[in-house]
Amino acid sequence: MHVALLTCAEVMRLVGIKSRTTIWRRIQHKTFPEPVDIGDGRIRWREADIEHWINTLPQRRY
Numbered sequence: 293m294h295v296a297l298l299t300c301a302e303v304m305r306l307v308g309i310k311s312r313t314t315i316w317r318r319i320q321h322k323t324f325p326e327p328v329d330i331g332d333g334r335i336r337w338r339e340a341d342i343e344h345w346i347n348t349l350p351q352r353r354y
Contacts (some may be wrong), residue, residue, distance in 0.1 A: 297328070297336035306342060 300312055309315055318324035325341035 296339035297330065298339055298342060299336060300327075303337050303342055307346065 298306070300315065304310065304312070304315065315324060319326055325337060325345050327335040327337045330336055
């Protein structure tokens with residue numbers, strides 16, 4: 293089984309968030325997926341967690 297792990301920069305590009313601070317603030321408020329610690333001070337996000345988060349965002353209707 294292959295689990296894709298994304299860097300913070302990759303996550304920011306994927307979801308359109310321009311600031312690391314915004315990501316960490318959303319994590320603190322439990323409105324964004326938490327990363328995993330892969331050792332040596334490196335963190336990554338599971339691609340599946342980010343995809344799930346994107347897919348569960350409410351749609352905006354006009």
